[in-house]
Amino acid sequence: MPKDDTGRGIRALHDAARSTVKARTATLDQVAHILITAPDHNRVKCTALRGKTRVDAISRLRPTGDGPRVVLLTALKTLARRVQALTAEHDVRTRACIARQTAAGRAKKEIIRLLGGRSPERLSATPLRRSPSPTSPPSGPHAGPRTSPPRPSPSTSESGRP
Structure with missing residues (x-):
């Protein structure tokens, strides 16, 4: 990549995006680890969900109950909202x-x-590449080895004798 201002700008944007993805992944990992020690009702409910559905459900939690439970559920809710904020940062x-x-x-x-x-x-601007139809032979650099027509067996000659 050229060392001009444009290149530096692109690199800075790429680094910022990568940082956001890493932070989001780390936050999702924290949610998963906290769920291990969450109260049974919440753990069962949340571990059954995946992805955005899980994060949305956790962000809507209403922490109630005794002190430790409220703290745990508040931490989960805070982390879920962080995941949502980091997700919203895509360009x-x-x-x-x-x-x-x-x-x-x-x-x-x-x-x-x-x-x-x-x-x-x-x-x-990249053209869409269509996959070949099932009846057409594969083509391109990764199409695999080409097959050639069968050769006559060396044990037979044109006259038909071995």
């Missing part, structure tokens, strides 16, 4: 790009791979 252009690519039929895993090293502007 508007990136979210729009993900929506476009999803509407175009790309899988989530492919979109994440494409976003890995590209800005949303460059990704939106």
Whole structure:
């Protein structure tokens, strides 16, 4: 990457985004670890949920009960709200790009791979690659070995004798 102002700016944005993702992951890990010691009712209810549904449910908790339980549930609620805030920090252009690519039929895993090293502007200019139809032979650099027509057996000659 060039060492000009544009390159430094892109690097700074990339570092900030990476930091946000790391902080969000760490916060989700903290939620999972605190749930291990949460009261039975809350632990069972929350461990049955996954992803955004779990975070949303925890952020709506109303900490009540005795002192230790209130403290534990308040900590979970605070962490869940932090996850929501960190999630909301994705660039508007990136979210729009993900929506476009999803509407175009790309899988989530492919979109994440494409976003890995590209800005949303460059990704939106990337043509959609269609997978080959089941009847067409594979093509491209990763299509695998090509098969050639069968060769005559060395034990037989054109005259048919061995």
